[in-house]
Amino acid sequence: MRVKIQRKTLEEFELDVHDITLLAALNKIKLEQDPSLTFASGCRSSVCGSCSMRVNGKEVLACSYKIQDGDMVEPLKNVPVIRDLVVDMDRALSFNAASKAWLSSLSSGVSLSHEDEKINEIQSDCILCGSCYSACPVYSVNKEFLGPFALTRVWKYVSDKREQSDGSKIETIQTNGVWDCTLCNECTLVCPQGISSKADIEKLRSKSAMAGYSDPSFANSFGGGFGFDGSPSF
Ligand code: SF4
Ligand code: SF4
Numbered sequence: 001m002r003v004k005i006q007r008k009t010l011e012e013f014e015l016d017v018h019d020i021t022l023l024a025a026l027n028k029i030k031l032e033q034d035p036s037l038t039f040a041s042g043c044r045s046s047v048c049g050s051c052s053m054r055v056n057g058k059e060v061l062a063c064s065y066k067i068q069d070g071d072m073v074e075p076l077k078n079v080p081v082i083r084d085l086v087v088d089m090d091r092a093l094s095f096n097a098a099s100k101a102w103l104s105s106l107s108s109g110v111s112l113s114h115e116d117e118k119i120n121e122i123q124s125d126c127i128l129c130g131s132c133y134s135a136c137p138v139y140s141v142n143k144e145f146l147g148p149f150a151l152t153r154v155w156k157y158v159s160d161k162r163e164q165s166d167g168s169k170i171e172t173i174q175t176n177g178v179w180d181c182t183l184c185n186e187c188t189l190v191c192p193q194g195i196s197s198k199a200d201i202e203k204l205r206s207k208s209a210m211a212g213y214s215d216p217s218f219a220n221s222f223g224g225g226f227g228f229d230g231s232p233s234f
């Protein structure tokens with residue numbers, strides 16, 4: 001089996017293996033052929049999010065992807081490459097703070113029912129792998145865009161009944177936030193946890209419209225805005 005790895009240049013490695021994960025193949029190359037090959041990994045069971053990279057142009061977790069003959073492996077896109085397949089996620093992660101993605105003003109008298117917990121249960125499963133930022137075409141051209149997982153986290157806390165400061169969170173995501181997303185769904189397609197940031201962004205748009213906000217570019221072009229369900233009005 002041959003596998004190509006994008007480092008400073010594209011390098012090809014020959015491996016005598018079958019039915020193994022990409023992470024196992026990378027470990028084998030490092031052990032037997034090139035000890036300088038650099039990549040990140042941790043849990044080896046799709047939990048820590050540290051081994052995300054791209055195979056044939058699509059984001060995967062190396063510890064769960066089964067390598068195929070001829071695969072081309074590259075680091076994540078849209079983030080600085082530190083070395084080989086290791087990237088610097090600091091800037092993308094900083095958007096959690098910029099978007100106020102936390103529970104900031106806890107109401108003491110409210111407790112969550114089982115149904116309430118289900119509303120934002122899946123958003124809690126994010127493993128911060130960064131695949132959605134790599135796949136996002138808006139983030140690729142606008143590094144100020146808050147991006148998929150930060151906006152998903154905002155939805156998690158805005159939809160939490162105990163949060164009393166949801167108004168300030170909604171205000172924070174009006175610039176370089178919900179209206180900049182093209183709803184292309186690329187983030188959803190690559191998320192290993194089945195999280196749909198696109199769907200969360202649509203819900204945040206509805207919340208924004210209910211709070212009186214509208215898409216600034218749309219309003220300027222057509223003199224209209226968005227209705228309470230987030231759909232355009234004229
Ligand atoms: S749906 Fe929005 S956040 Fe997701 S990849 Fe597309 S532009 Fe980015
Ligand atoms: S939302 Fe999904 S793709 Fe994005 S960082 Fe979290 S787990 Fe990874």
Ligand code: FES
Pocket residue numbers: 040041042043044045046047048049050051052061062063064
């Ligand atoms: S090593 Fe933890 S997700 Fe792959």
